[in-house]
Amino acid sequence: MKNGSWVIYFLLLSILQTLVLSNKYKIGAVFEKIDRKKSSMFRLAGTISNVDIVTETVDKLDFLSASHAVCKMKREGVAGIFVPPTGSTSQHIASECQALDVPFIRNLVNVYLQPQVLNELYVDLVKTMQWKTFTLLYEDNSGLLRLSHLLKTFSPVTLRKLDEKRNYMEMLLEMRELGEKNIVLDCVTGALPDILRQAQQAGLITPQHSYIVTSMDLHTVDLEPFKYAGANIIGLNAIDPVNKDLEMVAMESQSVNVSSAFVYDTVSVYSHVLEQMNLSFIPRECERESRPIYISSIKKYIRENEISMHGITARIELDKKGNRANMMLQVVQLQEDGLITVGTWNSSDKLRLKLQPQPRRFVTKKLPEKHFKVLTIISAPYVMRKHSDQHLLGNAQYEGYLVDMFEEMSHILGFTYEFILNYEYGSLDPQTNRWTGMLHELQTQRADMIVADLTMTSERFAAFDFTMPFINTGISILYYKSVPHLGISVLSIFSFELWLYLALSLIFMGLMFFILA
Structure with missing residues (x-):
């Protein structure tokens, strides 16, 4: 009896194991040799999602090997094939999958950010930061294509291409000379440390400078050297820090970049769809299918059902075409405590972005330690030379209204501060597009500020920050007031006296002709 119970137990266990294994899907992926981190993330996602993983590695642009990989996976009965969007063989494999009726996962479940969505986000960021003009630093022409909407929306925009050898100093020094303070930085994450380090050496990481970094992997970069510089560095983060799976993923990888997070979420969402559909995938020969049964079934299910779940990249919702909808992103700002979330952006509520300025405590804390170089110009009664029998040095040489106020x-x-005397206010040279005088010294950061009776014109206001006027100098806007014309405007060509002499001469000539007749 006892032996019979054990036999029944093993039979039930075998049946349950068969049922479990029959519902376990295989998902394939084709990676290039440089995609090791994405490949490991794909395997981890498969383990957590309870699916079997089949991966193949190919060389870049090796289309023949990619085709062989697709055929091999079809023979193994995979429920879908994943290829990263950056893969050189991605489009080729997508075409092969369509012909062989093997679901190409990204065409069915696309959790990646759409380029037009990112463009709208960048436009909202620039508007919120109230940039009148900015400089775009880009790595290649694909960056210009990605940011095309941003370039069309704002003008003027200065375009500067980053050096392929990562020697940016000459370009950065020129930017400092021209006073370019608002910068959109579009480059691969690996280039960010070099760019920021050289920008700091060139004097472009200061409280007067603002950056928008398009890379969503800013959290993986060591920003410790730049935390206390006061520059306004803004970035984006797509990873949800409170996601329950993130801790498990972080145990496998010290820093989770956004591309790996999208790989993980793709596997999670697709396996969720397969579980809901309860399809059965069998091994098939590598032959073209006349009717794509599997692909059509999955598309129909996504079209007719609401797909939503929580992933590493926050809440995931798919529209009827399988593309991601209502994407939520965090806007982060570099502060003394590191990257702090200062706002959120949602693709459906685009104008809900709220950026917080740098905390005021930063200014009040740092001012006692600051020494300012202050440009000024002799102009009574604001700044005058002090007459004295003694030999005066430094700030003691000057007196006046502005001197007393600044003291x-x-x-x-x-x-603390020191006055630096200059002899020209400065203007914009239309030929070189550079400022002269005190304004040039301020733009090139040879001084921190100007204290003088400097008139605020629209041209100067567009390039420099002014304090609000606290005194009226008496200068007003002058305009020509036209004199009302007489009824017969043709008479205004000559003066009244000339018309009088002309009339008298005509009368005199008439009388002379009458007498002579």
Whole structure:
């Protein structure tokens, strides 16, 4: 009896194991040799999602090997094939899968960000930061295509291509000379440390400079050297920090980049769809199918059902075409405590972005340690040379309304300063497009500020930050007031006296002709 119970137990266990294995799908993937991190993430996602993983590795642009890989996976009965969007054989494998009725996962379940969505986000960011003009640093022409909507929306925009050998110093120094302070940085994540380091050496990582970094892997970069510089560095983050699977994934990888996170979510969502459909995939020969049964069935299910779940890249919702909808992104800002979330952006509520400025404590904390170089110009009664029998040095050489006011400000805020005398206010040279005088010194960061009776014109206001006017200098807008014309405007060509002499001469000539007749 006892032996009979054990036999029944093993029979039931075998049946349950068969049922479980029959519902376990195989998902294939084709990676290039450089995609090791994505490949490991794909395997991890398969383990967590309870699916079998089949992977093949091919060389870049090796279309023949890619075709063989697809055929091999079809013979193994895979439920779908995944290829990263950056793969050189991606389009080729998609065509092969369509012909062989093997689901190409990204054409069915696309959790990646759409380029037009990112373009709208960048436009919202620039508008929120109130940039009047900015410089776009890009790596290649594909970057210009990705940011085409941004370039069409704003003008003027300065375009600068990054050096392939990563020697950016000459370009960065020129940017400092021209006073370019608002920068959109589009490059691969690996180039960010070099660019930011050289920008700091060139004096472009200061409280006067703002950056929008398009890479969503800013959290993987060591930003420790730039945390206390005061520059406004803004980035994007697609990874949900409170996701339950993130901790498990982070145990396998020290830093999860966004491309790996999208790989993980693709496997999770697709396996979820397969579980709901309960399809059965059998091994088939590598032959072209006249009717794509599997692909049509999955497309129909996605079209007729609502697909939503939580992934590493926040909440995932698919539209009727299988593309991601209502994508939520976090906007992060580099502060003293690291990257801090300062706003969110949603593809359906695009204008809900709220950026927070740098905290005021940053300014008040740093001012007692600051020493400012202050440009000024002799202009009574604001700044004048002090007459004295003694030999005066430094700030003691000057007196005047602005000198006294700035001295009082330094006592209140606790900073130190030195006046640097200049002899020209400065204007924009239309030929070189560069500023002259004090404005040139300020633009090239040879001084921190100008304290002078400098008139705020629209041209200067577009390039420099002014304090609000606190005194009226008496200069007003002058315009020509036209004199009302007489009824017969043709008479205005000559003066009244000339018309009088002309009339008298005509009368005199008439009388002379009458007398002579």
